[in-house]
Every structure is written in structure tokens, then in C-alpha cells.
Amino acid sequence: MSAAETEKSGTFKGLKLTNTLTRQKEDFRAIDDGNVRLYVCGPTVYDFAHIGNARPVIVFDVLFRLLRHLYGAEHVTYARNITDVDDKINARALRDFPDLPLNEAIARVTQKTADQFHKDIRSLGVLEPSIEPRATQHISGMVEMIAALIEKGHAYQAGGEVLFDTQSMPDYGGLSKRKLDEQLAGARIAVDAHKKNPGDFVLWKLSSEEEPGWDSPWGRGRPGWHIECSVMSAHHLGEVFDIHGGGLDLIFPHHENEIAQSRCAHGTKVMANYWMHNGFLQVEGRKMSKSEGNFFTIQELLETDSFGGRMWPGEVLRLAMLMTNYREPIDFSKRKLEEAENLLARWPDPVETDAAPAAEVLDALLDDLNTAGAIQALHALAVEASKDPAKLDVYSASATLLGVHPVKADLSGVDEAGIQAAIEKRLEALNAKNWSEADAIRDELTSQGILLKDSKDSETGARVTTWEVKR
Numbered sequence: 001m002s003a004a005e006t007e008k009s010g011t012f013k014g015l016k017l018t019n020t021l022t023r024q025k026e027d028f029r030a031i032d033d034g035n036v037r038l039y040v041c042g043p044t045v046y047d048f049a050h051i052g053n054a055r056p057v058i059v060f061d062v063l064f065r066l067l068r069h070l071y072g073a074e075h076v077t078y079a080r081n082i083t084d085v086d087d088k089i090n091a092r093a094l095r096d097f098p099d100l101p102l103n104e105a106i107a108r109v110t111q112k113t114a115d116q117f118h119k120d121i122r123s124l125g126v127l128e129p130s131i132e133p134r135a136t137q138h139i140s141g142m143v144e145m146i147a148a149l150i151e152k153g154h155a156y157q158a159g160g161e162v163l164f165d166t167q168s169m170p171d172y173g174g175l176s177k178r179k180l181d182e183q184l185a186g187a188r189i190a191v192d193a194h195k196k197n198p199g200d201f202v203l204w205k206l207s208s209e210e211e212p213g214w215d216s217p218w219g220r221g222r223p224g225w226h227i228e229c230s231v232m233s234a235h236h237l238g239e240v241f242d243i244h245g246g247g248l249d250l251i252f253p254h255h256e257n258e259i260a261q262s263r264c265a266h267g268t269k270v271m272a273n274y275w276m277h278n279g280f281l282q283v284e285g286r287k288m289s290k291s292e293g294n295f296f297t298i299q300e301l302l303e304t305d306s307f308g309g310r311m312w313p314g315e316v317l318r319l320a321m322l323m324t325n326y327r328e329p330i331d332f333s334k335r336k337l338e339e340a341e342n343l344l345a346r347w348p349d350p351v352e353t354d355a356a357p358a359a360e361v362l363d364a365l366l367d368d369l370n371t372a373g374a375i376q377a378l379h380a381l382a383v384e385a386s387k388d389p390a391k392l393d394v395y396s397a398s399a400t401l402l403g404v405h406p407v408k409a410d411l412s413g414v415d416e417a418g419i420q421a422a423i424e425k426r427l428e429a430l431n432a433k434n435w436s437e438a439d440a441i442r443d444e445l446t447s448q449g450i451l452l453k454d455s456k457d458s459e460t461g462a463r464v465t466t467w468e469v470k471r
Contacts, residue, residue: 007031008273013070014366017243018327020251020275021175025368028274030242036067036076037241039233039272041250042132044083045113046092048297049120051317051332052247052281052288058318058403059278059326059369060245061126065401066365069357079236080129081229082117084110084136085222090211103212119446120298123314125403133232135223139214141231142223145265146203146216154264155203159194162204162218166197169260175275176252201257203227226257230271234262244272248279279329288332303454308334311455316341319404322371343375347382350396350407357398365401374402414469419450423465426452430463 010030018025030036040060043049049057060080067076089106097105146162149155154168166172173179202224207213213220233241239262246255255275262271283294300306302314319340324330356362358381364373378398385395399405422441429438442452445467453466 010036014363015066015070016366016368017274017276018368019273020277021270023177026274028242030071031240031273033071034075036071037237038064038067038076038078038243038245039229039237039241040078040080040129040244041229041246041254042080042082043113043117044086044088045110045117046086046089048113048299049117050288050295050297051283051301054121054124054298054317055281055321055326055330056245056247056278057121057126058124058321059371060276061403062322062365062371063243063245063276063369064127064129065403066369069362069401077131077237078129079131079133079233081232082114082132082134083225083228084114084134085139085212085228086135086225102210106212115443116299119443120302122446123302123451124298124318125315125406127403131236133236135228135232138228138231138235139223141235142204142227143214143216145227145231145234145261146218148265149203149261152264154260156196157218158196159192160206160219161194161202163195163200164203164257164260164264166199166201166260169264172199172260173256175259176256178252178256201226201253203261226254227261229254230258230261230265233258233271234266239266240268240270241272243274243276245276245278248277251277276326278326281330281332283332284334285331305456308337311453312337313341313453315344315405319344319375322402322404323375325372326369343379344405346386347379347399347405348386348392348395350399350405351392352407353393353396355393355397357401358394361398361401371402374398375404378402378404419445419467423452423467427463427465 008029008031010033012027012029015028016025017028038060040056043053057080060078064076064078067078089109090102093100093102093105093109097108100108146155149164150157150162153165155162155164157163204216204218204221204223204227206219206221211222213222233244244255244258259271262268282288283296286292286294288295296307298317301312301317303311305311316337317340320332320336321330323336323340358377360377361374361381364370364377367373378395381391381395381398385391396407400407422445426438426441429435429441445452449469451468453468455464455466456462
């Protein structure tokens with residue numbers, strides 16, 4: 001069976017998903033039950049991830065956990081990329097490291113930002129994806145795909161760029177349901193006179209001597225935004241795969257243009273069979289923006305008192321996110337965080353178990369990832385398990401499926417005195433404003449599986465650091 005003829009031929013296991021491509025809730029059938037494939041757009045590493053970025057990471061982590069439960073962990077491949085070539089990265093590198101050569105400055109920015117992203121999402125209880133490709137690892141594949149698009153009449157050179165010809169694809173706009181004559185160029189693309197059509201988008205652009213670039217048949221340059229995900233997903237998951245996810249804001253232009261590139265390059269009917277998008281996030285009833293003063297990074301929420309006058313544990317942030325259906329807009333508020341924290345405080349500590357999750361929790365997740373319903377069912381289980389220890393296993397398995405309220409690890413064999421000494425040394429460094437030493441201590445403990453949690457004493461306001469073994 002060719003990629004163009006790929007069908008949803010797998011077994012129906014009860015999972016229903018809302019497919020943005022059809023605007024309908026559909027039975028999920030994998031292309032191959034032995035290799036279920038999921039791709040989600042990851043961060044562009046020019047700045048620390050904000051709380052809005054956390055939502056898709058958490059949502060699709062739950063989907064990853066659910067697919068592993070249904071098909072077996074060894075039969076699910078989850079790719080979440082890192083975009084480490086982008087003009088925003090270049091600008092940030094020039095701003096933060098003006099005295100360094102640009103390539104070295106870019107490396108500093110991307111490494112620092114990617115490291116912080118990984119640190120943040122570990123605190124949110126997110127599993128590592130199966131694969132985490134970086135755009136810079138796939139430049140040659142991007143050059144090959146662009147060459148194929150030119151050869152097939154879907155791309156052209158003009159004004160020092162290679163552009164995708166949107167009129168070459170009769171059904172362009174199928175994901176966003178926009179007509180071609182209504183299309184506007186993407187947010188990162190200027191409308192220039194050299195374009196055949198206003199909606200044509202950049203596949204490759206030339207780089208100056210000062211800008212990062214790679215050799216290509218069209219001159220030394222760098223890729224456009226959209227081509228990166230088309231190439232990374234095809235390389236790791238195949239020309240057609242099962243599920244593509246991301247935030248609602250990516251439907252157009254990013255995902256629409258991914259589809260155009262991939263289908264035209266490979267000659268396929270689809271790029272992915274199911275497209276899933278999570279809703280927008282606002283903070284305390286307002287759109288999040290720096291100008292509004294309500295823009296918060298994940299790191300700020302975890303480690304400072306910038307929101308609500310206190311720090312918030314990662315499990316509280318995760319639960320608060322999952323209390324709203326993933327497709328609905330979410331109002332991220334202090335009240336919602338307090339509600340999540342109060343729930344967690346009432347739930348018993350889960351235990352290691354091989355038990356199956358409760359049918360009520362599983363059924364809710366099978367219904368288009370209804371995490372709000374699953375949490376309601378989990379709360380009922382928690383109440384029962386608090387009264388009857390015999391029900392603790394099912395509760396624990398259900399909590400693990402959602403990734404909330406992680407199991408406390410066995411502390412036998414852990415050097416508690418050594419950990420406490422390191423914490424004291426870190427507090428000394430923080431008080432001396434020696435941020436790099438404090439971060440180094442924290443990172444070393446993290447590498448040992450020790451998760452630190454900072455908070456403030458309610459009476460004195462002094463920083464208090466606790467720890468746990470992260471599973």
C-alpha cells in the first residue's frame with residue numbers, strides 16, 4: 001500500500017477524537033496498531049516557555065499516556081520537535097550576546113532555552129517523548145524536500161527566496177477552511193511583490209554573511225518556518241502518520257502549510273489522519289501579554305512569587321490545566337490553582353501498582369480526551385480510597401494515566417543528608433545572588449532524580465526548599 005493510499009486500518013479500541021480536518025468526532029483507528037505515531041509542534045527556543053506553551057505539552061502528554069495504555073508503550077512513537085533555527089532566535093542572540101560571533105551566540109541562546117524548557121516540563125510531570133528532533137539536524141532533508149517541490153511544479157525561486165506556490169494545490173486551505181483568495185501571508189512572512197500570490201510562503205531564504213546559513217542549490221541560506229516540521233515528521237514518523245497536534249493558533253498558517261508541503265512533496269492524500277488542537281489560554285480573564293502585565297513563564301510560576309504572591313508546584317499547574325477540556329479556552333487564575341491544590345491535598349498518596357485504571361476514568365479519556373470528566377471520576381475514587389485501602393491500587397493506576405499526583409518514590413538508599421547539604425548550599429548561593437551556582441546545584445540534583453520545590457514561609461516570607469525523588 002503506497003503512502004497516498006494509507007487508510008485508518010487499525011483496530012478500534014474505543015478512542016474517539018475530534019479531528020480538526022473534518023470538524024467531527026471520529027473513531028480513532030491507527031494506520032498500524034504496532035506503531036501508532038504522534039507528532040506535536042514543540043518550542044522555538046529563543047525565550048523561556050510561557051504558561052500558554054505548557055498547555056499543549058500537558059494535553060498531548062495525556063494523549064501519549066493513553067495511547068501507551070491502549071497499544072502498549074513499545075508500540076507508540078511520539079515525536080515533539082525543537083525549533084532551533086529561526087529569525088527570532090537570531091534576534092535574541094544579537095541582543096543577549098552582542099560581543100560574540102553570531103553562531104556562538106545562537107548556540108548559547110538555544111542551549112539555555114532548551115535546558116530550561118526540559119527542566120520546566122519535568123516539573124509538570126511530562127513524560128519524555130520517544131523522539132525530540134531539532135531542526136538543525138534536518139537541514140539536508142529540508143533541501144531535498146524543497147528541491148522535490150520545485151521539480152513537481154509546487155515551488156519557485158523569486159527575490160532571493162524559494163516560495164511555495166499555493167495556487168499549484170487546488171484544495172489548499174482544507175484544514176483551516178479558508179478559501180485561497182482569502183488567504184493572507186503567515187505571521188512570519190512579509191507580503192512582497194516577487195510573490196506570485198499573497199499567500200505564497202517561504203521555503204528557503206538567503207542568508208547574509210552575518211546570518212547563520214547552509215549551502216543549497218539556491219545559495220547559502222536557511223529554511224522557512226513551516227518546512228521544518230514537514231521534514232522532521234516525515235523522517236521520524238513516515239510520509240503519512242496517525243495524529244498531528246498543537247495549539248489552536250497553529251492551524252493557520254503553520255499546520256496548513258505543513259500539509260501543503262508534505263502532500264505535494266510526497267504525493268499523498270493526507271499528511272496525518274487526525275489533527276488535534278488545544279484551545280487558547282487567558283490569565284485572570286484577560287488575554288496574556290507582556291503589555292497587560294499578565295505574561296508568566298513556567299519557570300516564574302514554579303520558582304518565584306510573581307503570580308498570586310506565591311510559587312506553585314508543578315502538579316498543581318498540571319491538574320489546573322486538565323480541569324478544563326482541551327478544546328475549550330481556559331482561564332488560568334489563582335482561584336483555579338487553589339482549587340487544584342485543594343483537590344490534591346484531599347487525595348491519598350498513590351502507590352506503585354500494576355492494576356488497571358478505573359473504567360470511569362478510562363471511558364472519559366476515550367471520549368475525546370475528556371480530562372475534566374476523568375478528574376471528576378478520579379476524585380470520587382480518591383474519596384473511596386481514603387476510606388478503603390483496598391481501592392488504592394485502582395486510584396493510583398488512574399492517577400498515573402492522567403499524570404497527576406505522582407507516586408512518591410522509595411527513599412531507601414537516598415543520601416538525605418547530602419541532599420539537604422546541597423539545598424543549604426544552594427540557598428546560600430541564592431541569598432548571595434549567585435544565580436549560576438544555584439542553578440548548577442539544582443541541575444545536578446535534577447540529574448540525580450531529585451526534584452526541588454521552592455515556596456515561602458507564610459509568616460516570615462523566607463524561602464523554603466523541599467525535595468522529592470522524581471520518578
